[in-house]
Amino acid sequence: MVETAMGTRDDLAVCVKCVHLLANGTGDEPVADRMMETWPNALMVLGGASLGFSDQACDGCSSPLAGDRFTATVWWDDFYEHVTPVD
């Protein structure tokens, strides 16, 4: 049996490093690694609207550093983590 779990969140607040990563496709490798760990099997797209200064952790890379935040949307698909072997 195969179960799929898909979802989306359009209210992400991501840090400047995530903005550079999402806008350019490349960037700070540790930031990219943390984003992959935070959002496995996910597609994140930059909205880019400024949300101003925040001291909350970045929703993209989980960085605890305060700073400016920008909008982003993420879609995820847990398909690969929820495949149940068939007898």
Ligand SMILES: [Zn+2]
């Ligand atoms: Zn970030």
